[in-house]
Amino acid sequence: MTVSVVMNGSSNGGTRVSEATRQRVLKAAKDMGYTPNAVALALRGQRTNIIGYYTGHESLDVHDPFIATVLNGLQQSCHHHHQDLLIFGSFERSSVDDIYSSLAGGKIDGLVVLPTPKSPVMDKLLNSHLPIVCIANSQPETPSVVVDDCTGSYLLAQYLVDKGHQRVHYRADALTHTSTVRRRDAFLQAATELGLTLTVSNESSDGHITRREVELLTQSAPEERPTVVVSWVDSHAYVFIEDCEKLGIRIPDDLALAGFDGVSLGVRPAYKLTTVHAPWLDVAATAVDLLMDLIDGKEVEREIMLPVELLIGDTA
Amino acid sequence: MTVSVVMNGSSNGGTRVSEATRQRVLKAAKDMGYTPNAVALALRGQRTNIIGYYTGHESLDVHDPFIATVLNGLQQSCHHHHQDLLIFGSFERSSVDDIYSSLAGGKIDGLVVLPTPKSPVMDKLLNSHLPIVCIANSQPETPSVVVDDCTGSYLLAQYLVDKGHQRVHYRADALTHTSTVRRRDAFLQAATELGLTLTVSNESSDGHITRREVELLTQSAPEERPTVVVSWVDSHAYVFIEDCEKLGIRIPDDLALAGFDGVSLGVRPAYKLTTVHAPWLDVAATAVDLLMDLIDGKEVEREIMLPVELLIGDTA
DNA sequence: GTGAAAGCGCTAACAG
DNA sequence: CTGTTAGCGCTTTCAC
Numbered sequence: 315m316t317v318s319v320v321m322n323g324s325s326n327g328g329t330r331v332s333e334a335t336r337q338r339v340l341k342a343a344k345d346m347g348y349t350p351n352a353v354a355l356a357l358r359g360q361r362t363n364i365i366g367y368y369t370g371h372e373s374l375d376v377h378d379p380f381i382a383t384v385l386n387g388l389q390q391s392c393h394h395h396h397q398d399l400l401i402f403g404s405f406e407r408s409s410v411d412d413i414y415s416s417l418a419g420g421k422i423d424g425l426v427v428l429p430t431p432k433s434p435v436m437d438k439l440l441n442s443h444l445p446i447v448c449i450a451n452s453q454p455e456t457p458s459v460v461v462d463d464c465t466g467s468y469l470l471a472q473y474l475v476d477k478g479h480q481r482v483h484y485r486a487d488a489l490t491h492t493s494t495v496r497r498r499d500a501f502l503q504a505a506t507e508l509g510l511t512l513t514v515s516n517e518s519s520d521g522h523i524t525r526r527e528v529e530l531l532t533q534s535a536p537e538e539r540p541t542v543v544v545s546w547v548d549s550h551a552y553v554f555i556e557d558c559e560k561l562g563i564r565i566p567d568d569l570a571l572a573g574f575d576g577v578s579l580g581v582r583p584a585y586k587l588t589t590v591h592a593p594w595l596d597v598a599a600t601a602v603d604l605l606m607d608l609i610d611g612k613e614v615e616r617e618i619m620l621p622v623e624l625l626i627g628d629t630a
Numbered sequence: 631m632t633v634s635v636v637m638n639g640s641s642n643g644g645t646r647v648s649e650a651t652r653q654r655v656l657k658a659a660k661d662m663g664y665t666p667n668a669v670a671l672a673l674r675g676q677r678t679n680i681i682g683y684y685t686g687h688e689s690l691d692v693h694d695p696f697i698a699t700v701l702n703g704l705q706q707s708c709h710h711h712h713q714d715l716l717i718f719g720s721f722e723r724s725s726v727d728d729i730y731s732s733l734a735g736g737k738i739d740g741l742v743v744l745p746t747p748k749s750p751v752m753d754k755l756l757n758s759h760l761p762i763v764c765i766a767n768s769q770p771e772t773p774s775v776v777v778d779d780c781t782g783s784y785l786l787a788q789y790l791v792d793k794g795h796q797r798v799h800y801r802a803d804a805l806t807h808t809s810t811v812r813r814r815d816a817f818l819q820a821a822t823e824l825g826l827t828l829t830v831s832n833e834s835s836d837g838h839i840t841r842r843e844v845e846l847l848t849q850s851a852p853e854e855r856p857t858v859v860v861s862w863v864d865s866h867a868y869v870f871i872e873d874c875e876k877l878g879i880r881i882p883d884d885l886a887l888a889g890f891d892g893v894s895l896g897v898r899p900a901y902k903l904t905t906v907h908a909p910w911l912d913v914a915a916t917a918v919d920l921l922m923d924l925i926d927g928k929e930v931e932r933e934i935m936l937p938v939e940l941l942i943g944d945t946a
Numbered sequence: 947g948t949g950a951a952a953g954c955g956c957t958a959a960c961a962g
Numbered sequence: 963c964t965g966t967t968a969g970c971g972c973t974t975t976c977a978c
Contacts, residue, residue, distance in 0.1 A: 402714070666956075674955080
């Protein structure tokens with residue numbers, strides 16, 4: 315139709331339209347409240363202008379301030395790129411193939427992923443032809459946007475030493491996320507270099523204090539007892555605080571505590587945590603930028619690393 | 631193709647397939663990693679299996695625990711109905727027509743809306759043929775899922791009276807959301823019935839304390855001064871607390887405070903607010919249920935109201 | 947300067 | 963029991 319030509323600027327094949335007709339078309343369109351059909355457009359152009367977000371974790375809990383920050387960043391950046399954002403949340407008891415179909419079924423042009431280690435879905439996704447950008451946890455073959463986990467751990471270790479701490483307990487996680495490992499390894503190395511005495515736990519993936527830790531913090535000889543605990547991630551630190559409180563361990567009087575993430579909370583929390591601030595909003599936004607380039611067939615960097623900074627609170 | 635017939639159960643036109651062919655097709659599909667194209671399906675079936683969420687507020691701040699709860703509810707319910715969830719967040723400096731096109735362009739089958747009063751986009755939407763369900767704020771002509779604002783206010787008023795309060799300051803909002811008005815009117819009536827002395831403010835839409843309120847709470851004669859403040863919504867109550875703290879007004883020692891919403895926070899807040907708990911997760915989930923019925927052409931109730939309960943914290 | 951035709955991937959109805 | 967056809971709403975190429 316002539317209509318198509320006038321609606322879009324596609325004067326490609328030397329096709330031009332008289333001003334009269336042009337106006338006539340435009341008016342008609344407005345009168346009938348015409349809105350182009352996005353689905354037909356998508357089928358035609360092999361492009362939906364929707365980008366997806368997927369987390370390997372069982373379900374997406376928006377209450378988690380980290381997730382909230384990521385979502386905010388994605389959303390803002392999507393808007394900026396005139397893309398819509400599709401949230402893939404809970405995939406409880408769905409088969410790998412089902413999940414894969416949902417994701418790769420053509421509804422979205424690309425996917426921002428918060429990867430989990432060793433997930434079959436993740437493997438299948440990363441081997442698919444769907445453009446993918448990972449955040450937070452760097453993935454070997456996939457463009458990833460991460461924060462400078464190593465520097466963060468170094469800053470923290472240095473700060474704790476400056477504050478006079480000598481014995482520190484580091485809480486990693488059983489799950490071997492790239493970021494968990496990077497943070498832990500860097501912290502251990504920094505601690506060693508700075509002459510700190512270390513204990514490390516790799517248990518409990520929900521952040522609660524373990525029996526071993528209770529022993530360490532309440533039963534061990536005072537001169538061997540850690541004076542500060544470092545959690546690989548803030549969310550676990552907050553859980554840990556509550557547990558300590560129940561045990562009568564006061565933070566920071568009896569024990570200092572630090573975390574990693576530094577995302578802003580909706581309301582003021584009971585404890586202002588000393589932590590490493592990572593710019594998750596920017597990470598998410600950058601991931602979308604990268605994804606757009608990827609979709610447009612451009613070459614992109616394999617890993618982009620954003621800087622972090624120490625955020626001194628009341629807990630250490 | 632025979633293929634289509636075997637993939638779907640559509641033995642409609644008396645069409646049956648031999649087991650041999652069936653298996654051959656299935657195998658071929660698996661071998662080539664075939665996944666049906668969602669866009670083509672959508673074009674064909676006039677159904678995308680995507681539902682949207684839109685808030686009239688300028689931008690969608692996921693940090694807001696209320697929004698987070700709603701998002702969680704939507705997400706869970708969408709998953710349950712095998713729908714995907716599309717988030718329409720910030721629409722800053724987009725024209726009404728652009729926003730409308732995004733929303734009504736056929737990408738989604740229906741929309742869950744958190745309405746704002748007197749928005750041109752909202753009007754256009756509510757008059758469109760897109761299936762819509764509103765949450766939180768009841769909308770005259772549109773199916774809405776809300777909470778029992780009136781009972782909430784009554785419960786709160788009664789509780790405060792039981793605690794011995796006699797003078798209360800109620801903080802409404804300049805914006806006349808349906809829920810704001812319902813809560814306020816019910817509270818005023820309850821207060822009157824219970825013989826409370828009332829002051830009311832309708833100012834400040836960001837929750838910060840106003841000059842008038844500072845005067846009321848610090849300058850007025852002690853025997854006229856309110857002993858408790860009620861905020862129409864928790865988020866404003868939290869902001870108000872911080873302001874009070876800066877002014878040296880201690881909560882709850884100098885002044886009691888209550889809110890409305892009672893959503894759970896990611897981490898323990900500095901103050902455990904006395905409030906009315908509204909089941910926003912269920913509201914969101916129910917909204918999706920309703921929307922699905924609407925999309926399927928069924929008749930739905932005009933307004934569904936979910937019960938609330940008093941949640942006693944430390945601030946009142 | 948305008949209109950007709952093909953095709954994006956899929957399915958429902960109908961012939962063969 | 964299997965294959966062909968038409969059409970969902972749109973754009974692009976190419977005759978007229």
